[in-house]
Amino acid sequence: MKRSFGQAVFWAGVYIALSVLPLALVLVGPLPVARGFWIEFAVGLGFVGLAMLGLQFALTARFRPIAAPFGLDTMLHFHRQAGIVAFMFILAHPLLLLVLHPVFLEFLDPRSSIARALALWVALGSLALLVMLTLWRRPLGVAYEWWRATHGILALLVVFIGLVHVLRVGHYISGPWKQAVWVAMSGGAILLLLYSRLVKPLLLARQPYRVAEVRPERGDSWTVALEPDEHDGLDFTAGQFAWVTFGPSPFSLEQHPFSFSSSARRSGRLEFTIKELGDFTATIGKIPPGTRAFVEGPYGAFTLSPDASAAVFVVGGVGITPVMSILRTLADDGDRRPLLLIYAHSRLDAMTFREELQELSTRLDLRIVDVLEDPHAGWDGESGFVEPRLLERQLATFQPLAPEYFVCGPEPMMDVVETHLIGRGVRLRKLNSERFNIA
Ligand SMILES: Cc1cc2nc3c(=O)[nH]c(=O)nc-3n(C[C@H](O)[C@H](O)[C@H](O)COP(=O)(O)OP(=O)(O)OC[C@H]3O[C@@H](n4cnc5c(N)ncnc54)[C@H](O)[C@@H]3O)c2cc1C
Numbered sequence: 001m002k003r004s005f006g007q008a009v010f011w012a013g014v015y016i017a018l019s020v021l022p023l024a025l026v027l028v029g030p031l032p033v034a035r036g037f038w039i040e041f042a043v044g045l046g047f048v049g050l051a052m053l054g055l056q057f058a059l060t061a062r063f064r065p066i067a068a069p070f071g072l073d074t075m076l077h078f079h080r081q082a083g084i085v086a087f088m089f090i091l092a093h094p095l096l097l098l099v100l101h102p103v104f105l106e107f108l109d110p111r112s113s114i115a116r117a118l119a120l121w122v123a124l125g126s127l128a129l130l131v132m133l134t135l136w137r138r139p140l141g142v143a144y145e146w147w148r149a150t151h152g153i154l155a156l157l158v159v160f161i162g163l164v165h166v167l168r169v170g171h172y173i174s175g176p177w178k179q180a181v182w183v184a185m186s187g188g189a190i191l192l193l194l195y196s197r198l199v200k201p202l203l204l205a206r207q208p209y210r211v212a213e214v215r216p217e218r219g220d221s222w223t224v225a226l227e228p229d230e231h232d233g234l235d236f237t238a239g240q241f242a243w244v245t246f247g248p249s250p251f252s253l254e255q256h257p258f259s260f261s262s263s264a265r266r267s268g269r270l271e272f273t274i275k276e277l278g279d280f281t282a283t284i285g286k287i288p289p290g291t292r293a294f295v296e297g298p299y300g301a302f303t304l305s306p307d308a309s310a311a312v313f314v315v316g317g318v319g320i321t322p323v324m325s326i327l328r329t330l331a332d333d334g335d336r337r338p339l340l341l342i343y344a345h346s347r348l349d350a351m352t353f354r355e356e357l358q359e360l361s362t363r364l365d366l367r368i369v370d371v372l373e374d375p376h377a378g379w380d381g382e383s384g385f386v387e388p389r390l391l392e393r394q395l396a397t398f399q400p401l402a403p404e405y406f407v408c409g410p411e412p413m414m415d416v417v418e419t420h421l422i423g424r425g426v427r428l429r430k431l432n433s434e435r436f437n438i439a
Pocket residue numbers: 073138144145241254255256257258259260272273274275276277278279280281282318321322434435436437438439
């Protein structure tokens with residue numbers, strides 16, 4: 001599956017149209033008495049901010065047709081940025097009104113209406129908490145799973161109170177059909193949340209998997225093999241990933257994204273190779289065979305185009321997993337396109353898939369360049385970090401026509417490699433990146 005520019009433009013257009021739909025609604029029908037530019041501007045910010053907040057649910061609902069042209073990681077990064085913009089718009093709405101006309105303080109004053117003031121303070125507080133927890137989750141030590149659970153609830157609360165506020169003020173929402181549009185938009189957001197947190201797990205429950213094998217790999221990693229439990233399994237394109245839950249229920253808060261590491265041609269059995277990096281992944285090696293698992297996917301656009309003439313992979317550490325799936329699949333296909341793998345890892349003995357990569361290089365037209373961060377005595381290959389001069393040295397020896405590039409690894413490495421490749425004139429549509437830290 002590759003990114004389509006046309007589809008991306010279409011979905012971006014839909015997003016913008018829905019964000020400004022509340023403003024367009026205002027212009028339909030007779031206009032109420034004007035109250036001055038800045039007041040209307042503040043109201044407009046509130047409207048657009050609330051619409052953007054509702055759309056946040058669509059960005060995280062993991063709809064494959066919407067995510068495909070962008071890549072799910074890009075969608076989630078956009079979700080994060082859009083959330084901050086929506087927060088600023090919504091916050092600017094009361095601030096501007098209060099500064100321009102202190103009479104609006106009445107809305108937040110419990111002496112005027114305790115229910116209204118309480119609801120608005122709860123909405124503003126929830127929104128601030130939502131953004132704060134997202135920006136500073138790690139320093140605050142909040143576990144990802146708990147953050148994700150509260151994130152949805154807080155967002156829902158803000159959208160609901162926002163809707164009631166818009167309807168109760170009713171300045172631009174006088175007619176019943178305008179109210180119906182607002183209710184439908186907010187209802188849509190709530191349905192999206194229910195879909196991703198309730199309907200999707202229910203659908204997953206109908207297609208369970210069983211852990212068939214857990215085997216150790218070099219580099220503190222484990223390969224977990226899953227087999228479908230009385231169904232046909234799923235098809236994926238090499239390089240994609242899925243959200244995986246281990247245990248009896250698909251409703252678990254522990255749902256993690258992992259790239260398929262197995263060949264896309266071996267239908268049925270799926271393999272994921274997982275590095276021990278945190279609370280959950282440190283327990284992977286202890287999962288007993290026979291454990292139930294649920295696989296939501298496939299997602300992602302980190303995939304090789306069928307018409308690419310060649311490919312260059314620049315990976316670091318566990319970033320090898322999606323590339324391993326691509327290489328295994330190409331080997332199963334008997335593909336002979338030229339391939340270059342620049343693989344950075346700490347030491348040779350910590351190189352995940354070391355033996356199999358050697359074997360694959362005999363079946364494919366594949367050259368492997370190891371980059372050791374901590375080289376042993378006598379190592380005469382590349383060492384240190386992947387940096388522009390190293391890239392230039394290696395790319396100079398690999399000059400087939402316009403290869404596709406794949407970058408996956410630690411953030412600093414990805415930043416350096418992407419910047420260098422773009423500076424080298426590599427077109428964005430030829431550059432595929434997979435970032436493992438989307439949250
Ligand atoms: C598209 C994609 C593909 C990935 N493929 C692989 C792979 O093939 N092999 C591999 O070892 N790792 C992969 N990862 C990374 C893997 O998902 C995280 O290392 C893992 O979720 C960390 O969980 P933890 O509880 O052990 O670590 P923690 O220390 O609890 O978390 C470390 C960080 O990982 C992220 N994270 C934690 N839990 C989740 C979650 N449920 N969903 C999303 N992010 C989370 C958060 O940013 C968190 O701060 C991939 C990530 C993404 C986004």
